[in-house]
Amino acid sequence: MKQIIYYLLLLLLIIQSGCNRPSEIQKIDGMPPIYPDYTNITIPYNIAPLNFLLRNKPQSVEVSVKGKNTSFVVYGNEKIQFPERKWRSLLESEKGNDITVEVTVEKDGKWYRYAAFKWKVSIHKIDSYLSYRRIEPGYEVWNKIQICQRNLENFSEKVLADNNLTDGSCMNCHIYNQHQKDVSLFHLRGKKGGTILNRNGKLRKLNTKGVNSFAPAVYGAFHPSGRFGVFSQNTIIPEFHAYRSERLEVYDTASDLVILDFDNNSLNTSLLVSGDQTLETFPVFSADGKSVYYCAAPQLPLPDSIRSLRYSLMRIDFDEKSGKFGNKIDTILSANSLQQSVSFPRVSPNGRFLLFCVSDYGTFPIWHNETDLRMLDLKTGGVDSLKQVNAWYSDSYHSWSSESRWFVFASKRDNGIYGKPYFSYIDNNGVASKPFVLPQKDPAYYDYTLISFNIPELSKEGVSFGAMDVEDAYFNLPTDEMK
């Protein structure tokens, strides 16, 4: 017996000496140099582990995670990857509480402990799925594109569409109705392409270019009923800047709005939102479906006057019974007053807020470094500059969670070239929190990827179709023409 205990102790000693534990720790006042930056953020209780790495390449890392009810310690070299089960139970037990995170590193034989930071665990969960387009930031051309759906509660990702299977065609945003998996659509270009409409897992292919239209549908959104969609039809011209970090400029030489009736396969518009004098784009329904918000600018000689091209935020009524635009247009935010150009309006599902982008001019904010997000309070009319959300480089293309508590947006804040999805929380006072990036299993993932995450959209459930269904739709589905 004594011998057994002796050997056990010896074994324990050996194991203990094999694991490097902090000793004689020196304190550092500053934040640890972790990447991604997950310091002092608010997180949903159903998010996947926030794995991170240390930029200063230490020999060993110890991370202690302490909540009111649960705590544990994780060890690593340069990277910290939280065990998923422990992580889930931590967040479940700490809903509504703060978690204190302390990072201690070993560098050149010495241990240093950085100032602790907090994770505030919100009682509001985020929609479980995020879809996005993965595309090389090649400006006007592409080679490999995928539309993917990521489960935000873990690291699993499903490919919804892969252009390798559809003649290398371009694919655009995948949008949902009311964050539901049962109604969604995306545009699939190419010879046999069309707008792929998903209704309860059944796919249809639509030709959204009507008889008198000059272009197929581009930007758009569903009506809350799911029956209608409002879209812009754009003639898009890409051109290139010459000066330093200004890269691509994309402008429309023509753009109008149309309503698509998915039940009747019909398309209609109004003289108020179509025509040569004004450029209308980025339409979206209000939360109650009774109006359409969109952006509009007076037509100018382009590209010469590009720096004078500024879009205002507008609203026009929508009559669900007739499926037509109303007769009255309101200017919600004037570009002249703002001295900025508005794009991508998105209304929160509870109808309270409207998120939009502002840039110095133009209609393609993703390549404007100065692009920032703004939030309009539809009750008070006040505009929040979202200082705590915005960063250097473009912050754009946002979408709301179903409960209007979270929003996701595409940001190029890391380097100005490669966009990633960031999440921000809206508290009870309508104040947005510091955003955090979509976590990856390997925290070095963003360092080595040459792909941008584009057009992020949240949904409550995962869609039932996949890339092979889209391949089948591309090659074999007949196209429904819009009347």
Add this chain to the structure above:
Amino acid sequence: MMFAVLCIAFFQFFYPYHLFIKEQLQLFLFTSEYFISYLSKPASLASYLGDFFTQFFYLRWGGAIVLALLLCVEWQLIVCLLRKLGAEKNVLLYAFFPIIGEWVLHCGLGYSVSSTITVILCIIIFLLYATIKKRFIAFLVAILLQPILYALLGSGLFTFNLLLLLTDSIRKEKLNLLAYVILFTGILIPLLLRSHYLLTIEQAYIYPHREFMAFVPPLLIIMLAGGMSSREVRIYTSDIRYTPFLFGLQLILLIGGVLSRANFHREKILSLDSEAYFGNWPKVLKQASSYNLNDNIATYYTNLALARYGQLPDHILEFYQPATDGLFLPVNPNASPLTIFFSNEVFFYLGDMNMAQHSSMLGMIFSPNNRSSRLIKRLAEINMINGEKEAARKYLRMLEPTLFHRVWAKKRLQILDADTLIASTDAWLKEKRSMIPKRDTLRSSTDYLASLNLLASSNPANKMAVDYLLCYHLLSKDIRSFTNAYNRYVKDTSSVLPRIYGEALLISLLNSKATDKEVQSYGISPDMIREFAEYTRLYEQSNGRGELLQAKFGKSYWFYFHFAKMDTK
């Protein structure tokens, strides 16, 4: 041994640049994330090892030695396989037939080291499998191996299955049911797993190969194995009287195959490109002069080399000039991936960093695996020059876990850390930044004149941009624009008048009926004026027949102006 020496000698002395470009068209990282990315497609092990070995193509001699070694290993494995089937004499010679196929295929750009590794791994796995004595267990193992082999070797699965069925049919007179199950499973597996790997049907069956010709070496192995498994064939083939015939046949096949598959014209183009990439501009010029190719990419690099030494207007017409297509490589849906890959160079050296970035992005997008060590280096440089530190850092970080580019990356990370946009301590950065446009404009990606005008007006001291602008006008036969640009950027500077400018100015001055004083103000030599007079006289006498003027004036701008045919497409 002799084969290895010959193989190394061929690829090192006659065909090295096809190997250099293969390394440039990929990026191999020693990270776990990179390794895991291979699992998203079949043939993961073969592809990973193939790309691992390809990174050594960066070194001079590296590609030749690696290829020779791999082919030697494959050869030995085939010998083992044939001996296992009972072959004894002349085995080495017969086993060389698939190696000939490999050698010939490696002369093309579409055949990768992964394809060779697929064959090697397939034979190794088969030889290990063949040690299983009990037939039933062997079949069970084979069935279980089907999806694993597909995941590791891709289409190497078919080679394995065919070898298995062949050797089994030798042992027994007929195949049993299990053999058919293996055959059927092997055919079905790519179809069944296509949805997992997101491949088209064709891709699912040929991966990791990119062309059907890649099946030649494994087919030859199967045929040899099939032949050698027959006693009669073994007796016949072991007759040493056939040895000289075999040897001769193989020599003919090798030489004939290489001559038909190898593209020595492209090799020359790639030599110009690679030597430019390595910074050996004197060698580029020397090779351009000796090759004297009628090819727009060759001209592209020749013009670049000339311009870097300030000699573009002096020597431009000594080389083939396909109008302006030798100044900028047109990037359009019909352009080859290599053209797109090369297109950024001119913009980078001229100083138009935004277009250089756009072209580099395109080049990378259209690389076989959408990753390129060379273009990532270029993108890092561009962003350093533009002062976009974080973007530069991203690209430099990507190079840190590479074998041959980490030192380059580390040095630039140090420059980056020391650099401020305004006061860079690095001379190269300072010089490059002085060339970039000082104001903005919008232009399409193919509006080269907008780019050149902007560069020249931003920095008239950017001689390369000015020469390109002037030569662009000359090659487009736009004498008026040339004259305006010349007057703006070159006239009244102290530079010596290059010949082509003088010749073009004479045309312009004649057209505008300039006075003697105006002519003198350009400093054109009396000899040139006399030559022009003689040319004009002969031209008028020739009634438009260029052959009368070719001998004396074939390299002059006057001849180009009158007789060069512009492509109107």
